[in-house]
Amino acid sequence: MQYVEVAVSVPVGLNQTFHYRVPANLSGQVSRFSRVEVPFAGRLVQGFVLGFSDPPNLKMIKDVKRVVEKQAYLNEELFQLAQWMVQRYLCSIGDALQTIAGSPAGAARVKERVIVAIDGIDGDDKLTGLVRAPKQRRALEVALASPGLKKSELAELAEVSTPVIDALLAKGLLQEVESYKKIMPDPPPRQESLQLTPEQLTVVNQLVNAINSPKPSAWLLHGVTGSGKTEVYLRAIEHTLNLGRQAIVLVPEISLTPQMVERFRSRFGDAVALLHSALSNGEKYAEKDRIRTGQAMVVLGARSAIFAPTPKLGLIIIDEEHESSYKQDESPKYHAREVALQRAALNQGVVLLGSATPAIESYCRARPGGPYGLLTMTQRIDQRPLPRVQIVDMRQELAGGNTGIFSLALQRALAQRLARQEKSILFLNRRGFASIVVCRQCGQVMKCPHCDISLTLHHDGILRCHYCGHRTANPRVCPSCGGKAIRSFGVGTQRVEEEVRRLFPDCQVLRMDADTTSRKGSHQKLLDEFSRGGGQILIGTQMIAKGLDIPQVTLVGVISADVTLHMPDFRSAERTFQLLTQVAGRAGRGEKSGEVIIQTYDPEHFSILTARNHDFLSFYHKEMTHRKALKYPPFSHLIKILFSGLNEADVIAAAEWWQDKLTAIKHECGGQEIEILGPAPAGIPKIKDRWRWQLVIKGPDSREIRNVARIALAQAGIRFKQVAVSIDVDPVSL
Ligand code: ADP
Ligand code: ZN
Secondary structure, eight states: OOEEEEEOOOTTTTTEEEEEOOOOTTSSSTTOEEEEEEEEEEEEEEEEEEEEEOOOOSSSSOBBBBEEEEOSSSOOHHHHHHHHHHHHHHOOOOHHHHHHHOOOOOOOEEEEEEEETGGGHHHHHHHHHHOOOHHHHHHHHHHHSSBOOOOHHHHHHHHOOOOHHHHHHTTTSSSEEEEEOOOSOOOOOOOOOOOOOOHHHHHHHHHHHHHSSSSSSEEEEEETTTEEEEEEHHHHHHHHHHTTEEHHHHHEGOOOHHHHHHHHHHGGGGEEEEEOOOOOHHHHHHHHHHHHHHOOOEEEGGGGHHHHHHTEEEEEEETTTTTTGGGGGSSSSSSSHHHHHHHHHHTEEEEEESSSSSHHHHHTTTTTTTEEEEEEEOOOGGOOOOOOEEEEEEEHHHHHOOSSSSOHHHHHHHHHHHHTOEEEEEEEOOOOSSEEEETTTTTTOOOTTTTTTTTTEEEEEEOTTTTTTOOOEOOOOOOTTOSSEEEEEOOOOHHHHHHHHHOOOSSSSSEETTTTTOOOTHHHHHHHHHHHSSSEEEEEEETTTSSSOOOEEEEEEOOOHHHHHHHTTTHHHHHHHHHHHHHHSSSOOSSSOOOOEESSSSSTOOOHHHHTTTOOHHHHHHHHHHHHHHHHTTEEEEEEHHHHHHHOHHHHHHHHHHHHHHHHHHHHHOOOOEEHHHEEEEEEEEEEEEEEEEEEESSSOOHHHHHHHEEEEEEHTTOOOTOEEEEEESSSOO
């Protein structure tokens, strides 16, 4: 009889692996990293086989019910990565493996037997061994250049007979594997590399050296928008492939447009595999197969592509590395950037982070003495100027009698563009999830005296800090200027559209938000319509901030910078700077120069002033001063613990129990500098009838606070049946 150890997805704090018997009818189908279905706590769950075991010393041993996959997309390296995730994100090994392997394939697809040379890295050596066998040599060359052909196809292309291929298979120089058919049509014609600018050349040379080095390394490429970062990526990838190693390129889901994909495919052809959420599980499997067998050498995808089963990973590129979408919002709440660093370490690979507005933490790590090397590109291609940015003080508009959404300056600029047949974009931040209270007369925002975080207005009319729980009544008059124009705010895209139609009845308006783009492909359709010349004004949310490259756009209006600026979050200044810079980058990408108008009640805020001057460094230094004063990251580490349940009293009770436990454990561990903040209502206090409260652990040492949380988890066990507990290590927002 065979017995296996299976990792299942269980609440953290419990044992994480369990033993099962392999019934006779399944023996031979199960091995390390098989995905199986097993009975657990009265139901059937999926888990991963970690290995065979001795007969366990148990009275009752249950049977494996079904083999879901003989081999999930896991390997020893990815298993080590999973173990790291368990330590880093306080999840179970089952959860980590589930996250890495993804969902099972679902409906079976047809596999075929194809020829691959997985050890492409030794290609040259292999070839030199074949000087006396010219036919074999030729066949091997073809197989190295075009992996994934069927045996007969390879024979035909290399103009040899199939026994020649059999000889190579027998020598182990080639392998025949079962693989899914590729999902993408043939690639577009190859486009050769561009002639690099001097800045690009310097950066590429440094990266080539790093890639050649046997040591892992990480680099931050800080390059202004339009400085040509993509060409740098392509060159670094090219060099990696020449060494027989694979590359993973992550982009935010939203920038994974057909143009982006074509740009890679026109350079690397079928060697590009695509992984993103719009693919069916079957399609993802087909792509993962091509990656695992080395038919695909470049993986282009969104966040979860960081787990691509590459056997020979050499380079990981994360474009727009500051994007919060690289953080997974379900457990395990990993950050693709941190996972990338870990995978690079496991593979002696290189990580390249690119952005025009790096995350504060990333830039801090790229300072002298830090773990990242810094690469900079300050020039736009063709010396195109950065757009001119004008800040409009909405308090003065109010004083002048204009109570509308659009300042006079923005109205004038829009009218001008319409007259000139140029395009404009109006940017509106996604309505802040919380209601922030602002004095429209002086711009004062109601803030927590302890946390310097905007207070949130709750239904009971009380203002609360959702970091520390501080509460105060909503004032009738502004504590700063005595004015009475106090209100919570947030305008929707629909309101903006109505207003545009009222002001400019004849112009064409397109609106892009979650409502108008919920259908698959509709996002791209809208953009195509706008760039083809249909619409003259595009109104949109976050979605339009990134990657949009429409040369005829000469005006970008930011309806209100305040929504992001006053998000109740310690990263709100950073988000504002990033967003304004990204949005401004949409203007003036063609021949004509661009103009940006930013409306705000807080025109002196350093995020806005530095964004106006395209001055990341000044922003960075100011923001670091704030972070240091209030001990926010990178000057501390945080863990957020979220409690949710249908009964608010239960939720609060659980949070209070945890607060006591954490405080006690902290004292036992001697972590005097650790702070336990809360319990406080979460940023969104209720979702789908579930109440949400949170605790925050803050401390100078990440390992130390994780340890405190881990001990509490073990003690909590399954104590609170009605309350879900979720752990977020290094939350991107609180
Ligand atoms: P970024 O990602 O830094 O914002 P892109 O990579 O999108 O910039 O490049 C901006 C534009 O410049 C693109 O149209 C690109 O094709 C072009 N470009 C990049 N490098 C070069 C080069 N060396 N010579 C000519 N054009 C280039
Ligand atoms: Zn507070």
